[in-house]
Amino acid sequence: MSDDNKVHADLRTSFGKGFARRLRAEGKIPAVIYGHGTEPVHVALPGHQVSLIIRRANALLDLEIEGKGQLTLVKDVQKDPVRQIIEHIDLLVVKKGEKVHVEVPVIVTGESFSGTIVTVDVATVKLEVEATHIPEHVEVSVEGLEEGARITAGDVTLPKGAALLDDADLLLLAVSVPAAEIAEGDEEDAAEAAAEAPAEEAAAE
Numbered sequence: 240m241s242d243d244n245k246v247h248a249d250l251r252t253s254f255g256k257g258f259a260r261r262l263r264a265e266g267k268i269p270a271v272i273y274g275h276g277t278e279p280v281h282v283a284l285p286g287h288q289v290s291l292i293i294r295r296a297n298a299l300l301d302l303e304i305e306g307k308g309q310l311t312l313v314k315d316v317q318k319d320p321v322r323q324i325i326e327h328i329d330l331l332v333v334k335k336g337e338k339v340h341v342e343v344p345v346i347v348t349g350e351s352f353s354g355t356i357v358t359v360d361v362a363t364v365k366l367e368v369e370a371t372h373i374p375e376h377v378e379v380s381v382e383g384l385e386e387g388a389r390i391t392a393g394d395v396t397l398p399k400g401a402a403l404l405d406d407a408d409l410l411l412l413a414v415s416v417p418a419a420e421i422a423e424g425d426e427e428d429a430a431e432a433a434a435e436a437p438a439e440e441a442a443a444e
Contacts (some may be wrong), residue, residue: 242290248282248302249335259326268325272302272311274332280304290325297341297373300330333370340367340404341443343374345395349382351414357381364392365404374389374398381414388414 251262259269262283268290272280282304288362291315292298302309308381311330312323333339342363346429364377377397393407 243300245303246284246288246292246295248284248304250304251281251283254281260423263324263326264280268328270328270330272309272330272332275334280411284328284368286325289328293325293328295375296344297375299333299373302330310334310370312341312373317397335371337370339370339373340365341373343364344376345411346378346443347381348377348378349353349380351388352383352385354416355384355386355414356417357384357412357414360410361392364395364409364411366397367402367404368398369400372400374401379411381412384414386414409414 248270249267251258262269263286265285267283268286270282270284272282282302284300289300292300293316298313300311300313301315302311310333311327312329312333315329316325317327317329318343344363345359347357347359347362366374368374377395379395381388381390390411390413391407392403392405392409392411395403395411397403405407
């Protein structure tokens, strides 16, 4: 975890939509910290800095609150559905060395065999990892895979220390030939058969 995740947070004692709107007008984001049996702590975060950090999935925030450090994991980001402005963030208290459950994006690399397409069924995998070593993503290669190939969660190479929580048989992606190409191939076969038929009849006579 880098210093880029260090964030100064201000405690807040006022609540309600009106106060939240004023906070956002000041360039801050209202947030709540919870977990480990502690009482929820309400804070205000610097909007621009935090917006950049949480672009990554499962972002960690190393908060400084009144001179004390608190490591937190972003669990939920609530946005205005129209303007996409961040309205509120839920943060989970975590400790160094602690295991957490997260969903990690699956990145597909490589090109499957010519004429095939890759259909992604599930774009994330659930993992148990150390809170301070959450991977940004996992990769699966489809390089050269032919029609009928399937990649399941159990096929994914996991980072050191990570454990798969999903069923190993969970289908992530499959390689197939597009239906349009299959139909085109059938039409070509039919045309060839039709062309050969008169020649076969003539030979029989």
